[in-house]
Amino acid sequence: MNNHLLGVIDATTYHEGLDELTIHRSLAAVPFAGRYRLIDFILSNMVNSGIESVAIFPKYQYRSLMDHLGSGKNWDLNRKRDGLFFFPSPMLDSPNNGIGSFNHFAANIDYFYRSSQDYALIANCFTIFNMDFTPVLERHIRAGCDITTINKDGQPLEIYLVKKSLLINMILSRGETGYSCISDIVSDIHHPYTLCTYEYTGAAVMVDSVQTYFHASMDLLNPPIWKDLFLIEQPIFTKVKDEPPTRYLNGCSVQNSIVANGCQIEGKVENSIISRGVKIGKNTIIKNCIVMQKCEIQEGCVLDSVILDKDVKVEKGTHLSGTETSPFVVRKGTVQGALMNS
Structure with missing residues (x-):
């Protein structure tokens, strides 16, 4: 049938x-x-x-x-x-x-x-x-x-x-x-x-x-x-990408989060979704965020309730925040710097 x-x-x-x-x-x-x-x-x-x-x-x-x-x-x-x-x-x-x-x-x-x-x-x-x-x-x-x-x-x-x-x-x-x-x-x-x-x-x-x-x-x-x-008997299919496992470096912390493959994490991630190929620097804190593919978040950043579209670069020391009802959205391919948000 x-x-x-x-x-x-x-x-x-x-x-x-x-x-x-x-x-x-x-x-x-x-x-x-x-x-x-x-x-x-x-x-x-x-x-x-x-x-x-x-x-x-x-x-x-x-x-x-x-x-x-x-x-x-x-x-x-x-x-x-x-x-x-x-x-x-x-x-x-x-x-x-x-x-x-x-x-x-x-x-x-x-x-x-x-x-x-x-x-x-x-x-x-x-x-x-x-x-x-x-x-x-x-x-x-x-x-x-x-x-x-x-x-x-x-x-x-x-x-x-x-x-x-x-x-x-x-x-x-x-x-x-x-x-x-x-x-x-x-x-x-x-x-x-x-x-x-x-x-x-x-x-x-x-x-x-x-x-x-x-x-x-x-x-x-x-x-x-x-x-x-996500049911075993009824899987959700997607495009397959052959990438290495995520690297969790010394000093990093990941709690209650979804992390895809190909990432490199040195900072703290909590209650967040991290897509493929994302880089998170030392002393950086990511909370309640959605980080899409190949974003780079450098050292000393703080992100809370933020959506980063693909290929976004967040420069060293940048603080970005939104709320649960109004998350802060950063457009694809843009650069966010500490001076821009001061």
Whole structure:
């Protein structure tokens, strides 16, 4: 039954609350948990559910996304038949009204015609969760639903299951119906379709602001939440990078933190997430922070409630601080110096 399901990931979403992290990348490619990207979760969920054909529909700043996913090899999607497909939007100036733009789909309608699967799962790229979609499809068919929306605590996760032939009809009739996307239909109480809901009971967070991103990241330091998200039987896949283990030098201290490989730590790290290839100097204190790939934090720095994007350099003696509700964000590739912050 799983082979009847087609995966469609809408990677066109833009959230103003994430401006600082999406200037150089799409929302789907935002790093998370030290070694993953946001899109890894929905893509891994699809693969773990037996989906063998996945189409990704990006719009802006998708170079880093394509670099991360490549041929799809790390998700077992580099296939001669089916596999991973990219369909960038040809309509850059058109507004995004919701998940699953019919105009975007219409520009690539051949993909849907040529696909052998009977049903399509249309999902956003920014929900952090671990879910098997097989029971959703089974209940959708058994109950005779036209559209099934997946909810968490009664609120939609913007993930929809629909029969492919019905989806094609929705795309072709968008001019007459006025519906521009799947979410338009779901939000209209007068729609003519049989709408079903499926309640997901596991952990799930929709990352739509710096605050939700920061809280979702910090929650990973709670072992029960980590175990609920990263399941042995349903792994979250990501791009494999061959890097050496992290070096913990004399005098360093690491407590309640996630540290990826390839780092060099001489200072103190507490309640933080440290990505690959990060360097932390002597007498430096990192607390409640998210430090992305290949950042360098020199000697004598103090960082509290800070998000450092990739390739940031924090010069010797610099103090940076934010709060739990308003973390201080440093943009990718910039330099932070003690004189700049004095």
